[in-house]
Amino acid sequence: MKLYSTNNKAHLVDFKEAVFNSMPQDKGLYMPVEIPHLSDDFINNLHQYTLPEIAFTVAKNILSDAIPEADLKTLIEDAVNFDAPAVKLEEDVYVLELFHGPSLAFKDFGARFMSRVMSYFLQPGEKQLDVLVATSGDTGGAVALGFLGVPNTRVTILYPKGKVSNIQELQLTTNGQNIRALEIDGTFDDCQALVKQAFTDAELNNAFRLTSANSINIARLIPQTFYYFNAYAQLQREGKNNIVFAVPSGNFGNIGAGLLAWKMGLPIQQFIAATNANDTVPAFLKTGVYEAKTSVQTIANAMDVGNPSNWLRIADMFKDEPSQLNQLMAGYSYTDEQTREAMQQVYDEYQYVVCPHTAIAWRALKAWQQEHPGIAGVFLSTAHPCKFPDVIEKNIAQHISVPAPVKELESRVKQAVELPNSFDAFKRFLLYQ
Numbered sequence: 001m002k003l004y005s006t007n008n009k010a011h012l013v014d015f016k017e018a019v020f021n022s023m024p025q026d027k028g029l030y031m032p033v034e035i036p037h038l039s040d041d042f043i044n045n046l047h048q049y050t051l052p053e054i055a056f057t058v059a060k061n062i063l064s065d066a067i068p069e070a071d072l073k074t075l076i077e078d079a080v081n082f083d084a085p086a087v088k089l090e091e092d093v094y095v096l097e098l099f100h101g102p103s104l105a106f107k108d109f110g111a112r113f114m115s116r117v118m119s120y121f122l123q124p125g126e127k128q129l130d131v132l133v134a135t136s137g138d139t140g141g142a143v144a145l146g147f148l149g150v151p152n153t154r155v156t157i158l159y160p161k162g163k164v165s166n167i168q169e170l171q172l173t174t175n176g177q178n179i180r181a182l183e184i185d186g187t188f189d190d191c192q193a194l195v196k197q198a199f200t201d202a203e204l205n206n207a208f209r210l211t212s213a214n215s216i217n218i219a220r221l222i223p224q225t226f227y228y229f230n231a232y233a234q235l236q237r238e239g240k241n242n243i244v245f246a247v248p249s250g251n252f253g254n255i256g257a258g259l260l261a262w263k264m265g266l267p268i269q270q271f272i273a274a275t276n277a278n279d280t281v282p283a284f285l286k287t288g289v290y291e292a293k294t295s296v297q298t299i300a301n302a303m304d305v306g307n308p309s310n311w312l313r314i315a316d317m318f319k320d321e322p323s324q325l326n327q328l329m330a331g332y333s334y335t336d337e338q339t340r341e342a343m344q345q346v347y348d349e350y351q352y353v354v355c356p357h358t359a360i361a362w363r364a365l366k367a368w369q370q371e372h373p374g375i376a377g378v379f380l381s382t383a384h385p386c387k388f389p390d391v392i393e394k395n396i397a398q399h400i401s402v403p404a405p406v407k408e409l410e411s412r413v414k415q416a417v418e419l420p421n422s423f424d425a426f427k428r429f430l431l432y433q
């Protein structure tokens with residue numbers, strides 16, 4: 001498998017290099033040179049396969065020779081070891097529950113796969129891999145649990161003090177082993193700036209083999225295509241073949257993976273990009289002008305992104321036919337008040353509790369279906385609602401059934417090192433702890 005930089009088609013790397021470097025020096029993003037089209041036979045018979053079987057076939061086609069088949073199969077079975085059910089809520093409305101992994105968010109798909117790919121490519125005796133990751137909440141948990149116990153790796157998570165939910169903080173800070181948590185007296189942007197600076201620091205790069213685990217890594221994108229194929233398989237079993245997906249979007253990795261699945265031949269009629277007040281993409285779809293904005297804070301805070309990093313990839317996939325993107329993608333954005341309303345409506349209509357991100361996707365799907373009746377829609381549930389108790393009304397939050405592992409988590413003791421928002425302090429920690 002070869003990948004190019006979206007900023008320079010002539011700059012080719014292999015999969016291993018793209019995974020360890022995350023991002024080309026020219027600040028583009030890596031994209032596969034070949035996006036294979038899966039056979040009609042496979043697509044028409046998806047309903048016969050399990051999620052790990054689908055994942056293996058999709059991965060084998062896109063990775064081609066990057067990982068030998070037998071190794072890839074073992075890797076997938078280890079990475080994709082939880083379910084992603086499409087639950088029917090009413091006629092033609094399904095919720096795709098992507099929160100059955102260890103951190104209770106869809107980011108487990110990307111993080112588990114990437115951690116296992118990195119560990120696979122690490123040769124015995126090589127220098128330990130030091131993963132640095134800044135998180136606003138969900139990424140850190142998925143990455144921590146993805147790398148937990150993976151030999152020859154160490155993860156350092158930076159999170160903003162007082163700005164993640166209780167369960168998110170416990171997921172970040174109670175792992176031990178090869179996972180360390182730093183509680184930074186600052187914002188998420190500060191955490192991200194510290195990580196970025198570390199990557200450009202000569203002394204740190206000399207001392208450690210640093211890598212990043214952020215969402216632009218191609219090894220996080222590829223496994224997210226798996227659940228689109230698997231959702232389609234589930235709807236095929238219900239006799240539905242004409243379907244749309246509504247995706248709660250922030251950095252546009254999730255919906256980008258859906259579009260990649262479409263490029264690989266999955267016959268999806270429409271992708272609905274659902275955002276909070278950070279409406280850069282819905283505005284672009286309306287006006288044709290892409291204008292990055294500074295992010296604003298909302299109750300769906302995993303989507304507080306004003307300049308979605310994966311947009312480069314989406315634009316690149318459609319660079320030859322931009323009008324196709326406009327047909328394929330619809331955009332909706334909602335305020336916090338509308339998000340709260342949606343959480344209430346979902347509960348009232350189905351006695352089902354959704355997190356704020358998921359509620360936005362449900363609302364967007366319903367709005368789209370009003371204009372296009374009779375087409376089956378799947379909205380993606382990106383996180384379990386128990387991760388966001390503070391932004392869900394008490395009368396609804398009391399109905400959340402908290403998974404057993406979370407109850408166990410609540411009995412653990414937080415272990416984090418508190419640091420000021422200072423690069424010197426961060427660097428000293430890395431060098432001497």
Ligand SMILES: *Cc1c(COP(=O)(O)O)cnc(C)c1O
Binds near residue numbers: 302382
């Ligand atoms: C990360 C995240 C999103 C946004 O996903 P993108 O791939 O960045 O668009 C949505 N919901 C939740 C719960 C998340 O953690």
